[in-house]
Amino acid sequence: xxxxxxxxxxxxxxxxxxxxxxxxxxxxxxxxxxxxxxxxxxxxxxxxxxxxxxxxxxxxxxxxxxxxxxxxxxxxxxxxxxxxxxxxxxxxxxxxxxxxxxxxxxxxxxxxxxxxxxxxxxxxxxxxxxxxxxxxxxxxxxxxxxxxxxxxxxxxxxxxxxxxxxxxxxxxxxxxxxxxxxxxxxxxxxxxxxxxxxxxxxxxxxxxxxxxxxxx
Amino acid sequence: xxxxxxxxxxxxxxxxxxxxxxxxxxxxxxxxxxxxxxxxxxxxxxxxxxxxxxxxxxxxxxxxxxxxxxxxxxxxxxxxxxxxxxxxxxxxxxxxxxxxxxxxxxxxxxxxxxxxxxxxxxxxxxxxxxxxxxxxxxxxxxxxxxxxxxxxxxxxxxxxxxxxxxxxxxxxxxxxxxxxxxxxxxxxxxxxxxxxxxxxxxxxxxxxxxxxxxxx
Numbered sequence: 001x002x003x004x005x006x007x008x009x010x011x012x013x014x015x016x017x018x019x020x021x022x023x024x025x026x027x028x029x030x031x032x033x034x035x036x037x038x039x040x041x042x043x044x045x046x047x048x049x050x051x052x053x054x055x056x057x058x059x060x061x062x063x064x065x066x067x068x069x070x071x072x073x074x075x076x077x078x079x080x081x082x083x084x085x086x087x088x089x090x091x092x093x094x095x096x097x098x099x100x101x102x103x104x105x106x107x108x109x110x111x112x113x114x115x116x117x118x119x120x121x122x123x124x125x126x127x128x129x130x131x132x133x134x135x136x137x138x139x140x141x142x143x144x145x146x147x148x149x150x151x152x153x154x155x156x157x158x159x160x161x162x163x164x165x166x167x168x169x170x171x172x173x174x175x176x177x178x179x180x181x182x183x184x185x186x187x188x189x190x191x192x193x194x195x196x197x198x199x200x201x202x203x204x205x206x207x208x209x210x211x212x213x214x215x216x
Numbered sequence: 217x218x219x220x221x222x223x224x225x226x227x228x229x230x231x232x233x234x235x236x237x238x239x240x241x242x243x244x245x246x247x248x249x250x251x252x253x254x255x256x257x258x259x260x261x262x263x264x265x266x267x268x269x270x271x272x273x274x275x276x277x278x279x280x281x282x283x284x285x286x287x288x289x290x291x292x293x294x295x296x297x298x299x300x301x302x303x304x305x306x307x308x309x310x311x312x313x314x315x316x317x318x319x320x321x322x323x324x325x326x327x328x329x330x331x332x333x334x335x336x337x338x339x340x341x342x343x344x345x346x347x348x349x350x351x352x353x354x355x356x357x358x359x360x361x362x363x364x365x366x367x368x369x370x371x372x373x374x375x376x377x378x379x380x381x382x383x384x385x386x387x388x389x390x391x392x393x394x395x396x397x398x399x400x401x402x403x404x405x406x407x408x409x410x411x412x413x414x415x416x417x418x419x420x421x422x423x424x425x426x427x428x429x430x431x432x
Contacts, residue, residue, distance in 0.1 A: 052309055075296075091266070
């Protein structure tokens, strides 16, 4: 899929800590059925072999649904499974190195927490930004918080898509989306739920409604 | 350096847990001054950015001394710093994936603990084997032990270079080398010593002496 046509509305980031004994590729399929438009595979403790095997299994699901698969941090895993995208944090490889090996037609997203990092990432060739954490989160306990005001300034400062991440749930999603961003990124709000498809559907409805209301 | 000319006599694997407050690139320089012929950078807890920065700094040292630099596990870091080699364990990326992106002119080594794994790795295109652990070790506490008999069978079964690893010190190095292997690989026997160059020199002398005695 041409990267210019990606839909950033509802971006799922995985974390196997939330899914109990459920099989991650199945959870991803349910989330996509519910309305997730992008999937990022994030594995911070798996061995390379395990990450690779899991990425292959998740890619089978995302390919079936024609939803992009983004790998967190690991350029080698992204190359190995021919993922659609790579997401880099500020502690990961520099984007120019990743771009050199991953290619111009692939998507590279960058985590930012302020306007300065956002402008820098856009200048260095990022395809989208993940801005956060907007709220305190159990997934990344060390994440710097980004106010909704800063989130709006980030969105206004760059011309690439911006998704917000960090503690976003259905009750606070509307105010996050009121900043004008392109979509929301969630982990536990979908994966910690028993009804994954239902949780995704609720969030997707909120995003679609807020975005539809913007033109009016 | 043409990979066919590599000298596997004394292979240093890094572990920053052993060096206290000393700066790793300086420790590597001292080890090479003492007689280390290959350096593997192994980082299991660093962020990708930190691993990359450290690899660049260590590469500056190894390049200066014309000693090959091998990256442990991470194909992306090996690509990013244009390392000479990549070392893969049985839990790391499959060698065929690594070879595809790293190239034919680069060295890929594989960890093995028996003849079956050794033959498989050679068949899949490994350039050398790291066999171990030959003795219990504080560095890799979960490593499977390889008897000296099995080490000798591994060496006899393959035509690529074999280095032994795991708990090798100056007192047991001669018996390990008596199996006919090409060199020894150490971590703490060099890096935990106050006199790094001296420790490397002692080990290198043992290797040279045993190998010189083989022809007689």
